Amino acid sequence: TQLLEQSPQFLSIQEGENLTVYCNSSSVFSSLQWYRQEPGEGPVLLVTVVTGGEVKKLKRLTFQFGDARKDSSLHITAAQPGDTGLYLCAGAGGTSYGKLTFGQGTILTVHP
């Protein structure tokens, strides 16, 4: 069974601060995805990383896939209240018909 450990579970920061969310596993994934979920809605895909060591940027968000494809991180620079939400990482395995293994999620609250 593949597991993804996401940390921290909760993050409460002030507007303008930087933060990093981590997603770790002992398993290798063919790709790693990050989703953001707002209250009352379904998760929405932010990014997919596929290659070990890959770094992708989405405005103030930077995503990195570990060299061994077992871990990933999400870094937010100068967080804003609009970044508030639940962030989920999810790993796709090689023979899983697109099935994803989700981390437990990080609830981020950015205070004005």
Place this chain on the structure above:
Amino acid sequence: NAGVTQTPKFRVLKTGQSMTLLCAQDMNHEYMYWYRQDPGMGLRLIHYSVGEGTTAKGEVPDGYNVSRLKKQNFLLGLESAAPSQTSVYFCASSYDRPKGEQYFGPGTRLTVT
């Protein structure tokens, strides 16, 4: 495009009652999934389908059944609801592996009393 839609949005059941949740997608995706989301546990896969007429068990299938009679629809059934099935249920669909990027519906909040 409506994307992925779910019906109903909210439901309250009494223990032992049955119900069916409907998921529909208009993106011509082959794969569809049902998840449940509980606090601190992320998303757990209940059942999934890799094409019309096919279904398979996920991580937490007990107490649920599914059917995929049409490519665009994926139904989740609870034959005899239990309080442990109180949760938020999400349907998702995707194009294909291996990336497995999934598109989610808005969710159904189910309470079993």
